[in-house]
Amino acid sequence: MTTEAPALPREHYLNVAYGWKSWLFTTDHKRIALLYLASVSLAFLAGGVFALLIRLELLTPAGDVVQAETYNRLFTMHGVVMVFFFMIPAIPAVLGNFLIPIMVGARDLAFPRINLLSWYLYVIGGLFAAYSILTGGLDTGWTFYTPYSTVYSNSNVVSAALGVFISGFSSILTGLNFIVTIHKMRAPGLTWFRLPLFVWAHYATSLIQVLGTPVIAATILLVALERVLHLGFFDPTRGGDPVLFQHLFWFYSHPAVYIMILPAMGVISELVAAFSRKRIFGYAFVAMSSLAIAALSFLVWGHHMFISGQSAYAGLVFSALSFLVAIPSAVKVFNWTATLYKGSISFQAPMLYVFAFIGLFTIGGLTGLFLASLGLDIHVTDTYFIVAHFHYVMVGGTTMAYLGGLHFWWPKITGRMYPEWWARLAALMVFVGFNLTFFPQFVVGYLGMPRRYYAYPPEFQVLNVLSSAGATILGAGYVLPMVYMVWSMRYGKIASANPWAAKGLEWETSSPPPTENFPRQPVVEEEAYHYAPDLVVGHGAPSPGAVSHG
Amino acid sequence: MSERGEHGGHVVSVPTYVGVFLALMALTGVTVWASGQDFGALNTGVALGIAVTKATLVVLFFMHVKYGSSLVKLYIVAAIVWLGILISITMSDYASRGWLGPRQSTAPYQIEDR
Amino acid sequence: MASADPHPALAHHFESLEVQKESATLGMWSFIAQEVLFFGAFLLVYTLHRNLYYPVFEACSHHLDLKLGAFNTAVLICSSLTMALAVHAAAVGKKRQIVAWLLATVLLGSVFLGVKVVEYHQKWEDQLVPGLRWGAAEDVGRELHLQGADVDHAQLYFSLYFGLTGLHALHMIVGIPIILWIAFRAHRGEFDAAYNTPVELTGLYWHFVDIVWIFLFPLLYLIGHH
Numbered sequence: 001m002t003t004e005a006p007a008l009p010r011e012h013y014l015n016v017a018y019g020w021k022s023w024l025f026t027t028d029h030k031r032i033a034l035l036y037l038a039s040v041s042l043a044f045l046a047g048g049v050f051a052l053l054i055r056l057e058l059l060t061p062a063g064d065v066v067q068a069e070t071y072n073r074l075f076t077m078h079g080v081v082m083v084f085f086f087m088i089p090a091i092p093a094v095l096g097n098f099l100i101p102i103m104v105g106a107r108d109l110a111f112p113r114i115n116l117l118s119w120y121l122y123v124i125g126g127l128f129a130a131y132s133i134l135t136g137g138l139d140t141g142w143t144f145y146t147p148y149s150t151v152y153s154n155s156n157v158v159s160a161a162l163g164v165f166i167s168g169f170s171s172i173l174t175g176l177n178f179i180v181t182i183h184k185m186r187a188p189g190l191t192w193f194r195l196p197l198f199v200w201a202h203y204a205t206s207l208i209q210v211l212g213t214p215v216i217a218a219t220i221l222l223v224a225l226e227r228v229l230h231l232g233f234f235d236p237t238r239g240g241d242p243v244l245f246q247h248l249f250w251f252y253s254h255p256a257v258y259i260m261i262l263p264a265m266g267v268i269s270e271l272v273a274a275f276s277r278k279r280i281f282g283y284a285f286v287a288m289s290s291l292a293i294a295a296l297s298f299l300v301w302g303h304h305m306f307i308s309g310q311s312a313y314a315g316l317v318f319s320a321l322s323f324l325v326a327i328p329s330a331v332k333v334f335n336w337t338a339t340l341y342k343g344s345i346s347f348q349a350p351m352l353y354v355f356a357f358i359g360l361f362t363i364g365g366l367t368g369l370f371l372a373s374l375g376l377d378i379h380v381t382d383t384y385f386i387v388a389h390f391h392y393v394m395v396g397g398t399t400m401a402y403l404g405g406l407h408f409w410w411p412k413i414t415g416r417m418y419p420e421w422w423a424r425l426a427a428l429m430v431f432v433g434f435n436l437t438f439f440p441q442f443v444v445g446y447l448g449m450p451r452r453y454y455a456y457p458p459e460f461q462v463l464n465v466l467s468s469a470g471a472t473i474l475g476a477g478y479v480l481p482m483v484y485m486v487w488s489m490r491y492g493k494i495a496s497a498n499p500w501a502a503k504g505l506e507w508e509t510s511s512p513p514p515t516e517n518f519p520r521q522p523v524v525e526e527e528a529y530h531y532a533p534d535l536v537v538g539h540g541a542p543s544p545g546a547v548s549h550g
Numbered sequence: 551m552s553e554r555g556e557h558g559g560h561v562v563s564v565p566t567y568v569g570v571f572l573a574l575m576a577l578t579g580v581t582v583w584a585s586g587q588d589f590g591a592l593n594t595g596v597a598l599g600i601a602v603t604k605a606t607l608v609v610l611f612f613m614h615v616k617y618g619s620s621l622v623k624l625y626i627v628a629a630i631v632w633l634g635i636l637i638s639i640t641m642s643d644y645a646s647r648g649w650l651g652p653r654q655s656t657a658p659y660q661i662e663d664r
Numbered sequence: 665m666a667s668a669d670p671h672p673a674l675a676h677h678f679e680s681l682e683v684q685k686e687s688a689t690l691g692m693w694s695f696i697a698q699e700v701l702f703f704g705a706f707l708l709v710y711t712l713h714r715n716l717y718y719p720v721f722e723a724c725s726h727h728l729d730l731k732l733g734a735f736n737t738a739v740l741i742c743s744s745l746t747m748a749l750a751v752h753a754a755a756v757g758k759k760r761q762i763v764a765w766l767l768a769t770v771l772l773g774s775v776f777l778g779v780k781v782v783e784y785h786q787k788w789e790d791q792l793v794p795g796l797r798w799g800a801a802e803d804v805g806r807e808l809h810l811q812g813a814d815v816d817h818a819q820l821y822f823s824l825y826f827g828l829t830g831l832h833a834l835h836m837i838v839g840i841p842i843i844l845w846i847a848f849r850a851h852r853g854e855f856d857a858a859y860n861t862p863v864e865l866t867g868l869y870w871h872f873v874d875i876v877w878i879f880l881f882p883l884l885y886l887i888g889h890h
Contacts, residue, residue, distance in 0.1 A: 244640075247643065311646040313646035313649045317642075
């Protein structure tokens with residue numbers, strides 16, 4: 001508990017140098033994290049605009065806002081931008097980059113210049129994608145299915161494909177950096193099983209990034225080459241096979257969804273511990289479950305191809321394995337719940353996002369089990385049921401965790417607190433808006449409304465109107481933090497080194513941290529989340545609400 | 551967890567390098583010769599087996615993995631296993647077309663006319 | 665721990681030269697691991713199409729120049745030896761030998777690339793370059809001893825041939841300037857027995873490129889010569 005108002009440290013990573021060169025040529029992982037924050041926020045805005053246009057069209061059953069071809073471009077670019085330029089980099093490249101060196105007690109990542117290169121590759125990939133969008137867009141769906149993408153589409157396939165290709169290497173290099181850092185640069189005393197679960201989650205994510213991304217890089221390069229040179233690998237009229245493309249594409253793209261969710265789960269572990277002031281129940285199981293998810297995620301890709309013409313035998317095997325991969329995710333949810341039990345819980349904005357995550361991810365995950373069931377999937381595939389499923393896990397899951405983490409570590413990153421009541425309002429808007437947008441989509445999808453269509457039968461209109469209304473609220477809920485976070489960087493209440501009274505190496509250095517992260521090399525002598533044990537429910541260590549208020 | 555780096559001491563000797571080099575050259579000759587023989591169903595296996603042997607020699611000796619950390623060995627195994635997953639599961643799809651269900655075509659995807 | 669004067673090559677964020685070296689090595693192996701998957705994706709495309717069209721692949725493989733392929737394989741293995749000897753020289757601190765062996769590696773690598781130019785040129789003359797210069801069906805058929813749909817499927821083989829060997833050659837084209845730069849740094853005396861990581865990492869990269877060719881040679885040049 002502080003008795004005097006906190007002050008910013010005299011020198012920290014933000015004021016140590018000024019000017020555009022100090023940002024564009026930085027090798028400080030914390031500044032690179034902020035470069036990413038700016039870029040992924042831009043991508044999120046762009047993807048969000050496409051989403052709003054989609055929901056605008058779907059207000060009415062007739063296709064009356066845009067033409068069918070335009071609509072195809074809208075949902076494609078929404079997907080491409082959101083998946084490759086927001087979801088995949090967001091938590092690892094913003095929060096992971098910022099926190100991992102600090103959490104392991106190091107001065108920087110193993111390869112700082114490669115870290116900067118990662119960002120530049122992301123930006124260049126983004127420019128290629130932007131070029132594709134601005135010169136007419138892509139209409140193949142974010143999945144680039146052949147032979148439409150390689151032969152018949154009249155849209156900007158090659159530039160979009162190159163954008164994905166280049167940004168893929170950004171992802172690979174980030175993963176490579178994290179793996180080496182976590183193996184080699186842990187502080188004295190920081191054994192593997194003392195690491196924060198955030199670090200475990202990012203380690204597992206990095207394994208997927210290094211092993212999976214090169215496959216889609218090769219595949220999307222082949223798509224571009226096939227389109228330009230009229231090769232025939234994915235074209236049945238030339239002796240090739242479109243299903244081969246799908247095998248290659250989904251071999252990465254399924255693990256990719258775990259690249260999106262694992263870091264989010266890492267964030268949730270940190271937040272649950274901090275806001276219930278308890279050690280995570282079953283720490284070792286949660287740590288191992290991240291690795292299990294990473295490994296199993298590579299064995300299930302065929303569940304995206306149940307109706308594509310793969311063999312029934314393959315469908316059977318992929319279906320069974322897909323049930324298996326739900327188990328480690330469930331382990332995490334059970335352990336978070338057990339952590340909350342008899343914890344000293346407080347309800348600041350980050351914790352609101354945690355509750356949203358746990359509920360919505362569970363729904364999304366359970367519907368994933370429905371879809372793993374081959375018999376059921378055949379009926380709902382390519383309907384809005386699928387759309388709802390993945391938005392529940394990616395938006396109700398990852399994006400909630402991203403926002404929660406951003407709020408939780410905001411004081412560490414900027415030295416300022418965000419305004420608490422605005423943040424709670426935004427969290428509420430996001431939660432309400434999200435459910436209003438996507439729950440009707442489960443219903444309308446189960447009733448048979450197909451995805452990727454700009455018109456639909458009139459009986460689905462009510463549900464679609466609800467969904468579009470929700471999208472507006474959701475959009476407003478997302479814009480609000482952008483406004484007040486920026487505001488807080490100048491006018492927010494100055495934060496102490498540890499405004500949440502949380503455990504973790506990041507809270508043992510100043511807010512914001514110095515460039516070298518720690519004035520002295522930290523030595524770790526305690527387990528992670530070593531909160532004082534409470535003998536009586538609710539008493540013991542002071543709740544975080546006592547120290548910070550927005 | 552700290553691993554002993556390869557520079558923890560061991561320097562591979564020149565005679566070892568030359569020996570591996572000669573083995574690689576010899577195996578190259580063997581693989582050319584073997585391609586002229588007919589081992590029936592084992593043809594591809596023989597060629598790949600020789601290639602794997604050559605690659606193993608390069609990895610263990612030229613790339614110092616024999617004297618390196620177990621973490622690196624784990625990496626190499628992981629990369630190979632993952633590639634194996636990609637190829638074997640995908641090919642098992644093609645191989646198993648027609649095993650289950652009444653109306654599956656057993657022929658691989660082919661369109662005769664254009 | 666670090667001595668009073670840290671080695672000039674020690675980066676500020678590493679505790680010691682040993683940690684730095686172990687990290688760099690692990691980083692390079694991570695890069696190689698992802699390269700295995702990158703090439704591997706193309707190998708899957710190869711595997712499927714070879715299974716679908718084995719007779720076509722066989723006929724096309726016979727059309728490649730086996731002698732040049734074998735010669736190139738030998739050249740690349742030699743270059744792996746010279747590279748290993750360069751790394752060895754660095755480990756024992758023999759500056760001039762490092763430079764000599766690295767330059768020898770570059771020379772052998774250039775010979776390899778020169779032969780590839782010859783081979784590619786031959787394919788160009790024979791009009792067997794899919795997408796850029798593919799002859800009329802009868803001409804190609806005659807060249808490869810194929811007919812009908814097989815002629816079109818031969819394009820798949822040659823696409824893989826150019827794709828795989830081209831990607832491989834690209835890795836060599838990137839590698840050679842890197843080796844030259846490392847040779848230049850060695851010449852300037854930047855490496856000693858305590859610090860020679862860049863030489864070792866370059867060696868790892870080059871050996872990996874060799875390993876890729878070790879697989880490409882039988883897969884492309886040696887299909888069924890019985």
